[in-house]
Amino acid sequence: xxxxxxxxxxxxxxxxxxxxxxxxxxxxxxxxxxxxxxxxxxxxxxxxxxxxxxxxxxxxxxxxxxxxxxxxxxxxxxxxxxxxxxxxxxxxxxxxxxxxxxxxxxxxxxxxxxxxxxxxxxxxxxxxxxxxxxxxxxxxxxxxxxxxxxxxxxxxxxxxxxxxxxxxxxxxxxxxxxxxxxxxxxxxxxxxxxxxxxxxxxxxxxxxxxxxxxxxxxxxxxxxxxxxxxxxxxxxxxxxxxxxxxxxxxxxxxx
Amino acid sequence: xxxxxxxxxxxxxxxxxxxxxxxxxxxxxxxxxxxxxxxxxxxxxxxxxxxxxxxxxxxxxxxxxxxxxxxxxxxxxxxxxxxxxxxxxxxxxxxxxxxxxxxxxxxxxxxxxxxxxxxxxxxxxxxxxxxxxxxxxxxxxxxxxxxxxxxxxxxxxxxxxxxxxxxxxxxxxxxxxxxxxxxxxxxxxxxxxxxxxxxxxxxxxxxxxxxxxxxxxxxxxxxxxxxxxxxxxxxxxxxxxxxxxxxxxxxxxxx
Numbered sequence: 001x002x003x004x005x006x007x008x009x010x011x012x013x014x015x016x017x018x019x020x021x022x023x024x025x026x027x028x029x030x031x032x033x034x035x036x037x038x039x040x041x042x043x044x045x046x047x048x049x050x051x052x053x054x055x056x057x058x059x060x061x062x063x064x065x066x067x068x069x070x071x072x073x074x075x076x077x078x079x080x081x082x083x084x085x086x087x088x089x090x091x092x093x094x095x096x097x098x099x100x101x102x103x104x105x106x107x108x109x110x111x112x113x114x115x116x117x118x119x120x121x122x123x124x125x126x127x128x129x130x131x132x133x134x135x136x137x138x139x140x141x142x143x144x145x146x147x148x149x150x151x152x153x154x155x156x157x158x159x160x161x162x163x164x165x166x167x168x169x170x171x172x173x174x175x176x177x178x179x180x181x182x183x184x185x186x187x188x189x190x191x192x193x194x195x196x197x198x199x200x201x202x203x204x205x206x207x208x209x210x211x212x213x214x215x216x217x218x219x220x221x222x223x224x225x226x227x228x229x230x231x232x233x234x235x236x237x238x239x240x241x242x243x244x245x246x247x248x249x250x251x252x253x254x255x
Numbered sequence: 256x257x258x259x260x261x262x263x264x265x266x267x268x269x270x271x272x273x274x275x276x277x278x279x280x281x282x283x284x285x286x287x288x289x290x291x292x293x294x295x296x297x298x299x300x301x302x303x304x305x306x307x308x309x310x311x312x313x314x315x316x317x318x319x320x321x322x323x324x325x326x327x328x329x330x331x332x333x334x335x336x337x338x339x340x341x342x343x344x345x346x347x348x349x350x351x352x353x354x355x356x357x358x359x360x361x362x363x364x365x366x367x368x369x370x371x372x373x374x375x376x377x378x379x380x381x382x383x384x385x386x387x388x389x390x391x392x393x394x395x396x397x398x399x400x401x402x403x404x405x406x407x408x409x410x411x412x413x414x415x416x417x418x419x420x421x422x423x424x425x426x427x428x429x430x431x432x433x434x435x436x437x438x439x440x441x442x443x444x445x446x447x448x449x450x451x452x453x454x455x456x457x458x459x460x461x462x463x464x465x466x467x468x469x470x471x472x473x474x475x476x477x478x479x480x481x482x483x484x485x486x487x488x489x490x491x492x493x494x495x496x497x498x499x500x501x502x503x504x505x506x507x508x509x510x
Contacts, residue, residue: 015510047510053351056510075353083351089344093273105265106352108258150348 003067005031005158005189006052011061013047013213021047023213024061031066031157034180034190036200039210040241045193046086048210049162053083065158079107082156086163086193088143090135096146097122097131100153107154121149124179141172148176152183159183161192165199177203201233209240216240263358266349270366274332281332285374286381289324293317293382296442307444310473314389317382319441321375322403322468326461329371329407330414330432333363334424337415341508350509356502360495363415364408371404389473395480396471402487403464409494416498416507435461445477463487 006029013022022044029035037045050056052063054074063070068077090099097118104114122128125145130138135146144164151159161180165173181203184190194200200207201221209217209224217224217240221233228239235247244250256264274281297313304312340346349359382388390396414427439461445453456462463483470476476483502508 050510054509055347055351057505075355078351078353081351083347085344085347087344089347091340091345091348092343093276094269098272102265102269103348103352105268106262106349106354108261108353110256110261 002031004064005029005033005066006191007062007064008048008052009062011048011051011063012059013044013051013056014059021213022051022058022061025210025213025215027208027215027218029158029189029191031189032184032187033206034184034204035192036204036207037191037193037210038195038197038200038207038237039193043210044213045210046162047213049083049085049160049191049193053081053160054078079154080157082151082154082159084148084151084159084161084164086166088140088147090138090143090146092134092136095132095134096127096138099135099146099150103150104153109154117153117155121153125149141168144168144172144176148179152188156188158189158191161190161194163193163195165194165196197234197237207233209237211240259358262352262354263362266354266358266362267365269349270332270336270362271369273336273366274370281328281370282374282377285324285328286377289320289374289378290381292320293385297386307447308475310475311386313386314473315444315469315475316442317386317388318469318472319439319465321378321382321472322400322465323436323441324378325371325375325400325404326407326436326464327371327428327432328374329367329404330411331428332367332370333408333411334415334418334427335421336366337363337412338418338421338424341415341418346508357499360412360498360502363412364405364495364498367408367411368404371407375400375404390471391474392471395467395484399464399467399471399484399487402484402491403468406464406487406491406494409491409498412498413494413501416501419507435459439465440477441465460486460490 006027008025008027011022011025012020014020025044025048037048039045047056051058052065052070054070058071065077065080068080070077094102100118100121101114104117109117122131125148127142127145127149130142135143138146148164165176177199180190192200192204206219207221207224208215217227219227224236225232228236230236230239231249235249238244238246293313296316300312306312307315337346414424418424438456439459440456445456445462448456463478464487466476466478467480467483467487470480
């Protein structure tokens with residue numbers, strides 16, 4: 001039986017301030033899955049992602065990426081992960097091309113392969129004309145493209161997308177989703193967080209709800225809706241956060 | 256090249272590339288500053304002071320200036336590079352890569368070391384063209400300069416990691432390092448000072464560094480060379496060990 005792409009067991013993250021961002025999270029994502037993690041702001045989504053990628057240190061529990069422990073065997077675990085973070089965390093000193101080249105270098109990719117892969121991704125993400133521009137001069141949409149290109153640059157087997165379409169226009173959002181679906185079909189496992197529920201519903205095989213540092217529901221969108229006794233994923237989400245009164249089914253249409 | 260070698264070379268290249276992109280500020284300004292010191296203290300004051308301990312005054316001053324430029328540039332580069340990347344969040348790209356704490360620490364350290372070496376090297380070349388600068392004890396000079404550079408690189412890394420705002424870095428440079436360097440005897444001999452200042456100078460660690468470098472160039476020292484070298488080696492190793500521990504723990508780098 002193949003190793004899970006991501007296996008998280010009883011993960012606890014307590015910050016020095018005493019805030020417990022994750023309170024015993026367990027999660028399994030199979031290889032090749034497109035998995036969505038949904039929850040309100042502050043629920044623990046980004047903390048879970050940071051613990052998986054080494055940006056935060058778990059207080060307790062374990063994380064395994066394709067069988068490699070994220071703490072004891074961090075080199076192999078991180079090699080398998082690509083992260084497109086929520087923040088536009090680009091280095092202002094670097095050009096678009098350098099951003100991709102350096103990232104691949106950090107992951108040990110040889111020079112010739114880096115050059116070919118950079119060229120390919122610049123074209124894929126319509127960044128070729130911007131290749132020599134410093135990242136701080138890019139528009140928000142261009143930065144978002146570059147962050148996704150950087151995340152896939154070293155060909156990770158698990159791609160983590162933390163709200164990748166926040167603040168982007170419709171055209172770019174659709175472009176990004178087409179790309180994500182394509183690489184998923186080619187075998188890349190994807191963990192996605194988003195606030196666009198209809199996208200999670202359409203794109204993802206399985207969805208988990210996280211709230212107050214705990215996984216409170218997991219399954220397909222219809223399974224989740226059934227669990228909360230509502231018609232769709234959005235209503236299930238509203239039930240989760242205790243805001244049923246916002247359900248569209250309860251809005252009266254005035255003619 | 257192995258993947259680890261590519262990774263380390265890239266991490267280092269990024270640090271060097273950063274200061275090379277802003278050469279006017281990182282190389283030009285310190286060179287001009289050193290040239291002004293040589294002009295003011297060497298040409299203007301030197302015409303009155305003539306000699307110190309039988310050494311032409313300008314020749315007495317230049318070793319201290321070379322040591323000072325190595326130290327300040329190593330420190331300034333690393334402290335601001337790390338803090339800037341923390342501010343932008345760009346450091347997450349290196350932190351989520353398979354790079355080990357040792358690789359990250361060495362790459363950040365060598366960035367500043369290279370900048371210090373370039374500025375000190377150019378200062379030496381320029382000074383050699385202006386005055387007859389001897390190199391009496393190269394076997395003391397080279398290790399002393401390298402240890403000074405590495406010590407201040409480590410201090411820069413430590414300050415950058417600990418800092419939460421640019422004020423924190425400026426504080427160390429302006430209120431700690433600059434006074435210690437100026438009062439460490441770059442421009443004068445401690446033996447000329449009245450008490451208690453002569454004795455107090457012996458509590459300034461930079462006094463010993465200046466004497467080591469001065470001895471390497473002109474063969475004159477007010478302190479024990481073997482003891483000073485030993486103390487500097489121990490202090491550098493100690494600081495490196497502290498930094499390695501901080502990087503391994505992810506102190507102020509990983510949440």
